[in-house]
Amino acid sequence: MAYRPLSCASGSSVPPLSRPQLAEARRVRAVELFEEGGSNPEIARAVGVCAESVRRWRRVWEEGGAPALRRRPATGRPPKLNDAQVETVRAALERGAQAHGFEADLWTLERVGAVVERVTGVSLSRASVWRLLTGRLGWSLQRPERRAVERDESEIARWITHEWPRIKRGR
Structure with missing residues (x-):
């Protein structure tokens, strides 16, 4: 054959x-x-x-x-949130953290979990919130840059060009 x-x-x-x-x-x-x-x-x-x-x-x-x-x-185990609920959560998160009463427009797992519970009535663990964000929503971890609000770029540039060489010469 x-x-x-x-x-x-x-x-x-x-x-x-x-x-x-x-x-x-x-x-x-x-x-x-x-x-x-x-x-x-x-x-x-x-x-x-x-x-x-x-x-x-x-x-x-x-x-x-x-x-x-x-x-x-x-x-x-089937997921706790169906596709319609995931889309509701996506829309809520895209409005930003301040729209949900948080001080800064920064999402944490706890904040996302609170919003998920508020809009769907489903309580998720931190691990489940992480899987929701990275898996079903396709979000990734973004860490904000830590910079002082008072930071003055022109003063920093002046210090590097004038003060630092003077200090370095003093050694």
């Missing part, structure tokens, strides 16, 4: 498959080859995996059929 290996068409406008999608495509192709009566080593070469994977897939296929080899959604 001749088998066609799994490959993507080059130059097509179809986006490349993600790793989970590619793995599922391999398993689907293996099922087609199971049904054609292919041997495990031949199928392993055709789909580009080891023979042990094909043996495992064949056992699963024999017990549950082709649907048993389909990709399943990720397990785990």
Whole structure:
């Protein structure tokens, strides 16, 4: 039997498959080859995996059929905030910290957590607030520069050009 290996068409406008999608495509192709009566080593070469994977897939296929080899959604606890709530939080945060009654327009995890609880009614831990900001909202950590409000750039430049050389010469 001749088998066609799994490959993507080059130059097509179809986006490349993600790793989970590619793995599922391999398993689907293996099922087609199971049904054609292919041997495990031949199928392993055709789909580009080891023979042990094909043996495992064949056992699963024999017990549950082709649907048993389909990709399943990720397990785990569902997020506390749904997509609509995340967008509500995004809009609230984009208004700035001062719009929510904070002195400075600076977001901290505690402040963001308070705003999230105020607009959605959901209380999040600091770690969950961090995941919300960096993961679902795509924000990154920004640290403000620590500069005195009284800082006078022209006076600093004058000191560097006139006073510092005089002090250095005195040594």
